[in-house]
Amino acid sequence: MALLQHSLLLQHRPLHTNIFRTKTKTRGAMLRSRMAPLTVALFGLKEPPYKLDALEPFMSRRTLEFHWGKHHRGYVDNLNKQIEGNELEGFTLEELIKVTYNNGNPMPAFNNAAQVWNHDLFWECMEPEGGGDCTGMIQEFIERDFGSYNNFVEEFKQAATTQFGSGWVWLVVKDSKLAVEKSTNALNPLIWGHIPLLTIDVWEHGYYIDYQNRRADYVSAFMDNLVSWDAVNARFGRAQAFANLREPIIPEL
Amino acid sequence: MAMVAFVGKKVGGIGVAFRRGCQCRKIQSFSLPELPYEYSALEPVISGEIMSLHHQKHHQAYVTNYNKALEQLEEASAKRNAEAIVSLQSAIKFNGGGHINHSIFWKNLTPVKEGGGEPPKGALAKAIDTQFGSLNAVIEKMNAGGAALQGSGWVWLGLNKDLKSLMVETTQNQDPLLTKGLLPLLGIDVWEHAYYLQYKNVRPDYLKNIWKVMNWKYAEEIFEKEVNP
Numbered sequence: 256m257a258l259l260q261h262s263l264l265l266q267h268r269p270l271h272t273n274i275f276r277t278k279t280k281t282r283g284a285m286l287r288s289r290m291a292p293l294t295v296a297l298f299g300l301k302e303p304p305y306k307l308d309a310l311e312p313f314m315s316r317r318t319l320e321f322h323w324g325k326h327h328r329g330y331v332d333n334l335n336k337q338i339e340g341n342e343l344e345g346f347t348l349e350e351l352i353k354v355t356y357n358n359g360n361p362m363p364a365f366n367n368a369a370q371v372w373n374h375d376l377f378w379e380c381m382e383p384e385g386g387g388d389c390t391g392m393i394q395e396f397i398e399r400d401f402g403s404y405n406n407f408v409e410e411f412k413q414a415a416t417t418q419f420g421s422g423w424v425w426l427v428v429k430d431s432k433l434a435v436e437k438s439t440n441a442l443n444p445l446i447w448g449h450i451p452l453l454t455i456d457v458w459e460h461g462y463y464i465d466y467q468n469r470r471a472d473y474v475s476a477f478m479d480n481l482v483s484w485d486a487v488n489a490r491f492g493r494a495q496a497f498a499n500l501r502e503p504i505i506p507e508l
Numbered sequence: 509m510a511m512v513a514f515v516g517k518k519v520g521g522i523g524v525a526f527r528r529g530c531q532c533r534k535i536q537s538f539s540l541p542e543l544p545y546e547y548s549a550l551e552p553v554i555s556g557e558i559m560s561l562h563h564q565k566h567h568q569a570y571v572t573n574y575n576k577a578l579e580q581l582e583e584a585s586a587k588r589n590a591e592a593i594v595s596l597q598s599a600i601k602f603n604g605g606g607h608i609n610h611s612i613f614w615k616n617l618t619p620v621k622e623g624g625g626e627p628p629k630g631a632l633a634k635a636i637d638t639q640f641g642s643l644n645a646v647i648e649k650m651n652a653g654g655a656a657l658q659g660s661g662w663v664w665l666g667l668n669k670d671l672k673s674l675m676v677e678t679t680q681n682q683d684p685l686l687t688k689g690l691l692p693l694l695g696i697d698v699w700e701h702a703y704y705l706q707y708k709n710v711r712p713d714y715l716k717n718i719w720k721v722m723n724w725k726y727a728e729e730i731f732e733k734e735v736n737p
Contacts, residue, residue, distance in 0.1 A: 325709040366658055419602045420681035420699075421659035440659035458659070459700035460709065468565040468701065 295345040297335040298371060300328050303378035310383055313476040318464045326460055327374040334367035348372050349445060356446045369441040373423055373454065380453050382483035391488040393433075393452075396500060400433040408478050410435045411455075415474040418457050424474075426453040426487070428494045431501075450494040453487045540564075540571050541611050549619040550721045555706050563614070566701055570606030570682070577603055605682035609662060609695060616694050617721050624721035632693075632724070632731040639674050649676045650696065651715040660699040665727065666690030672735055691734060693727040 303323060308316035338344050338351070343364055346354060352372055355365035388404050389397050401407040407426075414437040415424045422439045428450040429436070436444055444451050455461075455477050462473035494500075543563055548556035577599040584592035618624040627643055628636065640646040646665065653676055654663035661680045668675055669691055677688050685692040696718055703714035 321708050329709065419598070420661075460704060463700060463704040467561055467705075468569070 297339060298331055298348065300331045301375050305383055310381060310481060313480045315465050322461060323378065330367045330370040334364060334371055337364040337367060352445055366441045369443055373441065373443055376451060376454050377456050379486050380483055381481040386478055386480040386482045390484045393488050393491045396433050411478065412474050415455060415457050416471050421458040424455050424457060425451050427451050428498050431499050450498060452490045452494065453482065537575055538571050538607060540568050541614065543614050545619050550617055553717045553721045558705050562702060567610040570603045570610065574603035574607050602682050605684045608684045609682055612692055612695055613697055615726050616723055618723035620721060623725060624723060625719060626724060628724040628728055630728055630732065631735055632728045635674055646676065647719055651712065653678050654696055654698045654715045655712050657698055663696050663698060664692050665694040666692055667731060667734055669734060693730050694722065
């Protein structure tokens with residue numbers, strides 16, 4: 256079987272500090288499990304956790320109908336077409352992103368896989384009547400790593416307005432600290448080994464209906480009215496299981 | 509009738525400005541070129557709303573930021589700040605490229621009643637037939653390239669000046685075609701702002717329709733000037 260010689264299998268080496276890595280298996284076990292008939296599912300379009308008009312007036316129902324209903328749906332459908340019946344089937348979405356990124360020489364399916372993941376996170380990060388000052392667990396770390404919530408917002412907005420062309424802006428855990436990053440087109444911080452907590456889509460299709468060319472206004476509306484700090488804190492909590500964000504507290508014996 | 513609002517002179521106007529301290533210097537200041545037709549003139553292919561936003565907001569922003577970056581470059585050069593000079597390059601390429609590309613784009617389009625959509629004639633038509641087989645073939649190729657482009661960019665019909673050969677190429681973001689060593693004959697903006705309000709996510713429909721207002725005469729002129737100087 257050509258599958259056995261496929262270079263993909265040889266890449267399932269243990270990766271260092273990779274929180275999303277697959278369980279490491281011996282090569283024999285990998286090959287045996289690939290030979291057995293697999294039940295695989297294709298990817299589905301995840302609904303945003305709110306009605307399509309719930310984010311008005313900051314993000315209109317019309318935008319959601321196109322952005323989620325056409326663009327995001329298109330990425331899912333096209334990804335499924337690209338992976339059905341070949342060796343890319345059967346991975347989780349995060350595994351698929353890593354595999355198709357192919358260490359910087361991306362395969363055609365990378366774009367769709369990453370965009371599906373990015374949009375899933377984007378809808379999750381928003382809520383009706385959200386936004387404003389951060390709350391919860393993350394507050395202490397925003398203040399530690401940015402100085403203040405307002406500094407964080409400034410840096411986030413600056414990144415969003417200086418991302419030339421299409422892309423995304425992220426709040427991530429990177430090197431044990433919170434940081435703001437920006438990426439081009441479909442790229443996301445998973446491929447750099449960082450842990451994304453919050454994202455905003457700065458592809459023009461994300462804001463053109465509501466804000467036309469005014470990207471800065473869109474980002475302000477997002478920060479002030481849409482960010483779900485509950486969702487961000489949930490991700491942050493999970494991230495703490497995989498990254499040390501502060502010096503360990505060693506109890507006195 | 510849409511108002512054609514514009515700022516001042518044609519492209520490449522050189523302004524004379526007085527700096528603090530009254531030193532008279534020639535500062536290169538670029539300005540937004542006029543559109544050779546009304547905003548609504550390309551309807552129903554491209555709506556007046558898109559044309560007005562595209563010209564007055566997007567292109568103007570490129571011009572404004574290009575001038576700003578060039579000013580900063582002058583200051584950095586005067587202070588011999590090597591790091592600042594290098595770090596300004598991406599803003600110059602992006603905004604300058606945006607200005608160059610859009611200046612060509614407005615001339616690439618023309619209303620139907622002024623010949624928009626009429627197929628090319630003369631030397632360019634012959635070259636297209638020889639090198640691509642037919643006009644439809646080159647249009648197909650450009651549409652395919654434009655539709656497949658990830659993110660933001662342009663699809664071009666360009667001329668390799670040395671080989672005198674036509675090429676279909678794409679560029680990312682606002683990279684001008686000269687970065688690929690080709691002279692632009694026709695360019696199609698496939699940034700989402702160029703079509704979203706009308707065509708939404710269906711970029712292929714925009715690409716199919718834009719040929720109805722394509723100004724092949726402009727491409728013929730550029731081609732003939734290069735090939736028969």
